Amino acid sequence: MIASLLIANRGEIACRIIGTARRLGIRTVAVYSEADANARHVRLADAAEAIGPAAARESYLVGERILAAARASGAEAIHPGYGFLSENADFAEAVTAAGLVWVGPDAASIRAMGLKDAAKQRMIDAGVPVTPGYLGDDQGLERLAAEAQAIGYPVLIKAVAGGGGKGMRRVDDPAQFADLLQSCQREAASSFGDDRVLLEKYILSPRHIEVQVFGDRHGNVVHLFERDCSLQRRHQKVIEEAPAPGMNVDTREAICAAAARAATAVDYVGAGTIEFIADGSEGLRADRIWFMEMNTRLQVEHPVTEEITGVDLVEWQLRVASGEPLPLRQDQLAIQGHAIEARFYAEDPATGFLPSTGQLDVLRLPTPAAGLADLRYDMGVEEGDRVSDQYDPMLGKLIARGDTREAAAQALATACRRTQVWPVRTNLGFAARCLSHSEFRSGAVNTGFIERHLTALTEPTLPLDAMARWAAEDLVAPEGEGPWERGSGFRLNAAPRREVALVDDRGGRYAVDLAEPIMQAFGGFDTDEGRVVQHEGELRRFRRFRAEGAASGGAADGSLLAPMPGRVTAVDVVEGQGVEKGQRLLTLEAMKMEHGLVAPFDGVVAELRASAGAQVREGTLLVRVEREG
Structure with a gap:
């Protein structure tokens, strides 16, 4: 068995690999960029090596830096995880040339399946059905236009070297073909350095079905059944599950046998995934499922396969890389129950899924004591960690296993609703609504599900007045404030009103009568900036609103607060300086966009708390302007 392992990755997959390696008694070495010096995977590993600046192209994507870290740490093997260098054949060769063990397929296999056109031809030769x-x-x-006409519209243009949803265009009409072809070629050249394309029949009711395969150096190849990854947004997977809903025995045998043939055709060693596209318009049928591509690495969604088979796929990777045969034969593998995974992203569905960055002041995951004993969390962060804008926004994954699909879906939806994260925004409320949707629960989903229901999935109906009333109990004016601050009303022949004015973090304002009974209880927690209330996976922060103040930059009293977490990139004034209404005072960069904060009226800068380069949280006072005279 390998004695020491360097993980050439970060985030949740690095943490996941470290967990298995530690159980097997393998010493682990993490690598980290400047942005990840205090990251969770660095804290978990036995040793860690710095590999360069924050930008991935200057650190995690530089093979020589990874190899130098392996030499410096005395690592015996390198596990690439997924993404970054995991499917880079040149890097795989460099690792073995350096005398290290590469935990992955041979470079020849990576190359054989790396280009979509060559891979499809190889599959045709192996008797695997292709689109x-x-x-x-x-x-x-x-020639391309003629071939598209022969295939029949709609067609899909795909970059031969593409991946991750890039270099793909759907064409519904011949008149669109030339323009969309040029657009696809430009994106392919920019993203992959190769503008060649292939054409495929576009499936109108597509389901994304993939099969987990595994090979060793003793000639053994097995499959570990299928996964359904049809819930996607812009070709990126959101919810994955195993087994595929609606899969019958005959179709499963056919698709899994085809996947095993595909792996055998390239002498595959290690973990890989054969991806298929299925026409789900008439249910899953063996004659309507076609090969798309092969991923020559571990997949993000591998935990659902682990949960239904009882297999630790990372352990299998390490054993196969150490020269051992596969631990189980095909006839020893079976499906037990159902598992579903939700990808946990730092992004805000309400703003078009813009990434959300900053410190995780609160990160609380439901425990088994909450009645969710079949949950698993593969996380790359912990409470107190900082979410960087340099990398993929995935914080981790929530996985639920049940005896039935309904039980797994219910458990996972509940976990998504109960998870508490603040102030970073996440997609968990969105995921919970996907999991609870009647169409998903019926199993009749395809890759267009999210787009069809996007408004309902991203714009939840929240009982905001009730949430504000619940929050107000902890936000009432303290004793000693005057009647105007308390907001109490005096009326003849009527019970007195005790009102408190609140504002939420989305700019909503509420006049709450504290004399009214609380009709609904919510989850939540307190922060320095107010009370955060939770409902159906959505969180809103409420705080006191005073008539002379305001919720964010541009307050009536001249107090400008940070409208969102970000970095101050420029400060244009100094304390004591006179300013005019509309004059820019400072610039805040958030989510790679700049936001200028301006003077709300003519006056003097009475207080300046911002400095260039400082990271600030939403609601932080940055500058206060006093009126002249």
Whole structure:
């Protein structure tokens, strides 16, 4: 068995690999960029090596830096995780050339399946069904347009070197073909350095079905059944599950046997995934499922396969890389129950899924004591960690296993609703609504599900007045404030009103009568800036609103607060300086966009708490302007 392992990755997959390696008694070495010096995977590993600046292209994507870290740490092997260098054949060769063990497939296998056109031809030769299309060398517009017409619209243009949803265009009409082809080619050249494309028949009711395969150096190849990854947004997976809903025995045998043939055709060693596209318009049928591509690495969604088979796929990777045969034969593998995974992203569905960054002041995951004993969390962060804008926004994954699909879906939806994260925004409320939707629960989903229901999934109906009333109990004016601050009303022949004015973090304002009974209880917690109330996976922060103040930059009393977490990039004034209404005082950069904060009226800068380069939290006082005279 390998004695020491360097993980050439970060985040939740690095933490996941460290967990298995530690159980097997393997010493682990983390690598980290400047942005990740205090990251969870660094804290978990036995040793850690710095590999450069925050930008991935200057650290995690530089193979020589990874190899130097391996030499410095005395690591025996390198596990690439997924993403970054995991499917880079040149790096795999460099690792073995350096005398290290590469925990992954041989470079030849990576190359064989790396280009979509060559991979499809190899699958045709191996008897694996492929989507009808064109794979030819003639890339001229006239030939491609003729082939598209022969295939029949709609067609899909795909970059041969593509991935991650890039370099793909759906064409519904011949008149669109030339423009969309050029757009796809430009994106392919920019993203992959290769503008070649292939054409495929576009499936109108597509389901994304993939099969986990595994091979060793003793000639053994097995499959570990299928996963359904049809819930996607812009070709990125959101919810994954195993087994695929609606899969019958005959179709499963056919698709899994085809996946095993595909792996055998490239002498595959290690963990891999054969991805298929299925026409789900008439249910899952063996004659309507076609090969799309192979991922020559571990997949993000591998935990659902682990949960239904009882297999630790990372352990299998390490054993196979150490020269051992596969731990189980095909006839020893079976499906037990159902598992579903939700990807946990630091992004805000309400703003078009913009990334959300900053410190995780609160990160609380439901415990088994909450009645969710079949939950698993693969996390790359902990409470107090900082979410960087340099990397993928995925914080981790929530996985639920149940005896039935309904039980797994219910447990996972509940976990998404109960998870508390603040002030970073997440997609968990969105995920909970996906999991609870009647169409998802029926199993009749395809890759268009999210787009069809996007408004309902991203714009939840929240009982905001009731949430504000519940929050107000802890936000009432303290004793000693005057009647105007308390907001109490005096009326003849009527019970007195005790009102408190609140504002939420989205700019909503509420006049809450404290004399009214609380009709609904919510989850929540207190912060320095107010009370955060939780409902159905959505969180809103409420705080006192005073008539002379305001919720964010541009307050009537001249107090400008940070409208969101970000970094101050420029400060244009100094304390005591006179300013005019509308004059820019400072600039805040958030989510890679700049926001200028301006003077709300003519006056003097009475207080300046911002400095260039400082990271600030939402609601932080940055500058206060006093009126002249």
